[in-house]
Amino acid sequence: MKNKEESYHAFEILYWCGIHIGEPLALTVEDFDFEKKTLRINKSYQHIKGKDVITTPKTRKSNRVLTLPDFLSDEMQDYISRLPYLKVDDRIFTITKSGLHHEIDRGCRETGVKRIRIHDLRHSHVSMLIEMGFSAVDIANRVGHESVKVTYRYAHMFPNKDLMIAKKLNISRNGEKDEQEEPGSERTFEK
Structure with a gap:
């Protein structure tokens, strides 16, 4: 063109x-x-x-x-x-x-x-x-x-966030560091 x-x-x-x-x-x-x-x-x-x-x-x-x-x-x-x-x-x-x-x-x-x-x-x-x-x-x-x-x-094109949700729930439960978070921004949650 x-x-x-x-x-x-x-x-x-x-x-x-x-x-x-x-x-x-x-x-x-x-x-x-x-x-x-x-x-x-x-x-x-x-x-x-x-x-x-x-x-x-x-x-x-x-x-x-x-x-x-x-x-x-x-x-x-x-x-x-x-x-x-x-x-x-x-x-x-x-x-x-x-x-x-x-x-x-x-x-x-x-x-x-x-x-x-x-x-x-x-x-x-x-x-x-x-x-x-x-x-x-x-x-x-x-x-x-x-x-x-x-x-x-276009809903069929939006990524399925279910896996990300499960990972975030693991982090919340286990206090693990999110690999996508910036260094120094660790968050843990108490039961």
């Missing part, structure tokens, strides 16, 4: 932020705060009856501010700095949803990678956050799920 810079950066935002397809297509320069390394999501791009339309996001919770990883903040700042014609309220990504679909088709064809839906990049982001150990509440807040119940659709 890197040989088409606009679509590459749109896919970077989609994957690393876990946002809906219309949200990056509505982004303007004003949505980025590179000092705080944040991205404001407060609108979505639609193409309705031949016209570009900017709408509110899908749900109330979809209005949010995301903290960007350093590398993505740097990439986007560099990319935007190389768009001299861009006005503050212009869309950064002028590609359309169908253009992104074409680009994912092209990228998959060229690499031999199985094609996924663009929305599946959002699912991949959620799956990655689960694997990293973040809670359903934290993930729901980041991706703008209206309810944590939506995030629990």
